[in-house]
Amino acid sequence: MDLKSENSSNGWTTTDINLEKLHKIATELILPGRFLFRLLNGALVFVTNLMARILGSNPVRRHFHLMLSAVVLFGPVLSFWASKYSIFANSNHYLYRKFLKSTWGWTCIFTASFILLLSLSARHSLSLCLRHLSRIGLVGLLWWVCKRLLTLLEDASGTCYEPMASAEDTQSSASSGQTLLLLHEDQTKASCLRAHMLWRGYEVSQDVLILCLCCLLLVEELSVFGPCLARAKPQQRSPGGPLRFVFLLCVVLLAVWISLLLCLLTHFPTFPAQQLGGALGYLGWRGLYQGWYRLKPSWGCPGLPGEGLLTTTYGDGQAQ
Known part of the structure; x- marks a missing residue:
């Protein structure tokens, strides 16, 4: 009995020692984790406050559309200095394949969040x-309507051509100095390009349209975060980390769209299709945010960004 009691007591002692070691290890791991979390949270607060102050400033809110218009108008001039061997000169680049064709999807998810x-x-x-x-x-809805109308316009005004493939036709075309083409009148632009044929007609760049529209949308929606921070500061109620993180993701997305717009204008300039697309994107933003959204609620408009939010504090449902 004495041996068993000694073994059991020794067993409890060993277990206690192991638990103490685990507690010390956990404490040593938690302290650096807390320090790292505070460091990252401080960096997040600093960066989001800075970006909110920039996007909420009067020069950006009033003149961002002018800057974007200048980029669309004079961006193709950069093609004289752009290298054709650049990685962005490849239309199959990762950014083009993963982001450009789903521009509205990314913007909708991040902005709605x-x-x-x-x-x-x-x-x-x-x-x-x-x-x-x-x-x-x-x-x-505006983007879907514009996309459908532009597709119908391109199909109605364009024509599909197929190059002559025979040797005799090639020799005759070389002697005349012109490329002989076979006409296909029953083709749409999508089916023509899928068949690796040539499409000629009036076009409006849908990529530039949606990029300009999304950039203007992001600036309008994100610009209210700065005034919201200013309203919350006197009450010492700072927005939570998830809201700041999503705001930062939206800022990064805005930078990606501007970069993609510059890449398209520099490496794939198509005048005046890109300028027409930028103009349509500007008119869409102008009609909604500078027109309809400024009307009274009796007109069924949803109101401007921040309307009904800037008169309350964070975490408080009562108006100031």
Whole structure:
């Protein structure tokens, strides 16, 4: 009995020692983790405050569309200095394949997430949140209508050609100095390009259109974060980390869209198709954010970004 009691006591002692060691190891790991978390959180707060101050400033809010217009108009001039061996000169680049064809999808997901978190943080009102989210739906509807109309216009005004493939035709075309083509009148632009034939007609760059529209949309929606931070500062109620992180993702997305726009204008200039696309994107933003959204609620408009949110504090549902 004495041996068993000694073994059991020794066993408990060993277990206690192991638990103490595990506790010390966990403590040593938690302390650096907390320090790293505070460091990252401080960096997130600093960067988001800086970007919110920049995007919420009067020069950016009033003149960003002018800067974007200058980029669209004079961006093709950069093609004289661009290298054809650049990685961005390849139309199959990763950015083009993964982002350019799904520009509206990325913008819709990130912007809607930011509006949702901002609305719920400022006002716990589902109706107000849905009203602000409806702006994204209206822009999406505008993009779908423009895309369908431009596709119909291109199919109606363009023509599909197939180069002559025989040797005799090739010799005759070389002697005349002109490329002989076979006409295909029953082809649409999509089917013509899928068949590796040539499409000639009036075109409007849909890529430049949606990039300009998304850039203007992001600036409009993100510009209210700075005033919201200013409203929340006196009450010492800073927005949470998830809202700041989503805001930072939206800023990164804005930078990606501007970079893609510059790459398209520099390496694949098509005048005046790209300028027409930029003009349509500007007119769409102008008609919604500078026109309809400024009307009274009786007109069924969802209102401007931040409307109904800047009069409340974070975490408080009562108006100031």
